Amino acid sequence: MVAIEVPEINYTEYSNRQLAAIPLAVLVLALAIIGGWFLVTGAPANLGLEFTGGVELRIADDGDGNMEQRIETAFDQEPDSVRSIPADDVYVVTFRSAEGDPDGLAGDLEAQADAADLSTEAIDQVSPSFASDTARTAIFGVGLAFLGMSVLVFALFRTFVPSIAIVASAFSDLVIPIAVMNLLGIQMTLGTIAALLMIIGYSVDSDILLNNSVLRRTGEFYESVSRATRTGVTMTLTSMAAMIVMAIVASVFGIDLLRNIGIILAVGLCADLMNTYLLNVSLLRWYKFEGVSR
16 A cells, blocks of 8 residues: 655745745636636636537447548538547537527437438437526536535634635635636536536535644644644545546546546646645634734
8 A cells, every 4th residue: 555645844934925826826827717718708618518508419430430520521510529439439429509500400410410321329409598597507506505615614613814714725726627627628517517516525625624723723833734734635635646547547438527527626636735735824824823913
């Protein structure tokens, strides 16, 4: 069994501003990416079929080396995406709904596939109105989870600075993976929403561990931070390793959803390490040595 050695960090060598500078800079960059994406596309992320509406066809791979080219030229409108799933010997072709699309778009696309000698194994259609309702429900769910987490944190610690440190770290842990999703072309789907909800849980777990060790357990400040760091970093690195392995295995077998969830969680956990042990520690140190006495 491999033991994880967590190095000791000498926080006394760095000021609070120095500790907080890197997490805040990354957060600002992530917000800029999301803001730019919103200005260009009208949405903060690359929305999937569940949130935009459209048609998804699963076309059997007949072994022809030109399958992707045949698929791209078989339809009157250009596919939004064409993905190969080697494990199932199929290609998943998606078309987003647009204004003026007929109600029978799925049937028209299936007929065009048949005319191009493409074998359609399955076809799914999501109406724009249903997709819009799904998007609102997903946003409400994430917002409610974040609000519930914030209320719980304030109820546990009942002091502003330690509580806001946890909330700020969790917010950054949520924003950074969304920005990375945009850069990597990962679509926002119900599956990736679930991954973002999991990140909130991971973030709160490590931050509460740190805050509880510093504020409620006996011992000097840096000793308490070191104790929490050894436990928290070990748990986070173990989870990151599991997510990376899952992403690699899912990529090999062409399971896009599991691959995307693994990538998102790995990025979120990496962001959590930075925010918890730099940003949160800087706010806690200010609170303990300066804020309490004022």
